[in-house]
Amino acid sequence: MAKTPEGRDVSDGHIVAVLAVGFFLLDVDLVVVNPLLVPISKDFGSSLGVATFALTGYLLTFGAMQLVHGTVSDSVGRVRVLRAAMAGLAVADLAAALSPDIWVFIAARAVAGASAAAIIPVTVAYVGDRVRPERFQRTMATLLSASAVGAASATLAVGVLTDLVNWRAPLVMPALIAAVLFGLYARLPEPERPAPDGRSVRERFAVVLADPWFRFFIPFTFVEGMAMVGLFNFFNAALQKHGHSVLISGAVTSAYGVAAIVGRLAVGRLGARAGGAAMFGFGTAALFAGYVVAAFSQAIPAILAASACAGVALAIGQSALQAWVLQAAAPRIRGGAVALVACSVFxxxxxxxxxxxxxVGADRFGVLFGLAAAVTVPVSVIGTLMRARFAREQGSQQHRQEERWLSSP
Structure with a gap:
């Protein structure tokens, strides 16, 4: 049982619940624009290709600011950084909802991405500070399931609000949730952190990059982010360009969230028996299958199946990757280490x-999803093999420690 700064007792279940709300908001804000790209481009008189830069700008600042938020949280505190980020996110999303033209909209979404960037590295570092290593993947699967529910809820809500009001109304939704989270985060206890070691930010990153595993993670997760986080965003647009409404497209792609919940249950049941390599391999194989289906057809059944595969990949494959990163990161530099990896992903x-x-502008979605499938292949093969190697190295280290303990007087 932990205590808040005011001395109130807070259970671990309550802490995970608040963190899960944060991950719920994360995917609401990440995907809220995906179903809106077509109506936004029509309203502002721009091409769909230009409107896509709202997604690109968001992901770019989201990735770059991981470094800042994660590193700052190592020194000033996880909770303080999360609360500041929620204030910025609420303002940025309101500005996006009120944008007078496409360029102001793109800029506002870029600021929203910079603010929302705090959620992943700071929350994951918080989990690493407070959760036992054997529970890392289960906890991360819970948070990723919450994010998937956010994605499913957002795609459905965006369709309803766009049909009933206009495309601007859905953007108020993440702004309101961010304002609520600003208060909820204040109820979290600040975890204890190792005493400052006098290293500068540059020196901390140098320590991270001196680790052979993180020299592997950075380029690997860059490519993994293309497959797992970037290209699946176009499932919704593919349906809309084939004549389906925002509401119908959102209902179909919400299968992503439902499948992620099922995947979370699988992690809970199989996590103790299946190794991290098997979980990562299965998750990325599911993503590959989804892209292959979508490459051959962008009809409703195909995109439904592809969205479900992407949800399974998130809950099983991505949670295995994040647990792997947490296990590899030393506590003293965990925030910066997680931030570097998250920056690379996004x-x-x-x-x-x-x-x-x-x-996208040429409506060549079959080619797009075929490329996504091709990118997923090396991610799956290399990631699975390297995760198995990491497990072997950990086992060898533990065996040597046990031998030293048994031989000590």
């Missing part, structure tokens, strides 16, 4: 969305 996602903007 920078890769931003680059991928910008790279395919021409395909």
């Amino acid at each position: 920078t890769g996602a931003a680059v991928s969305t910008a790279a395919v903007s021409g395909l």
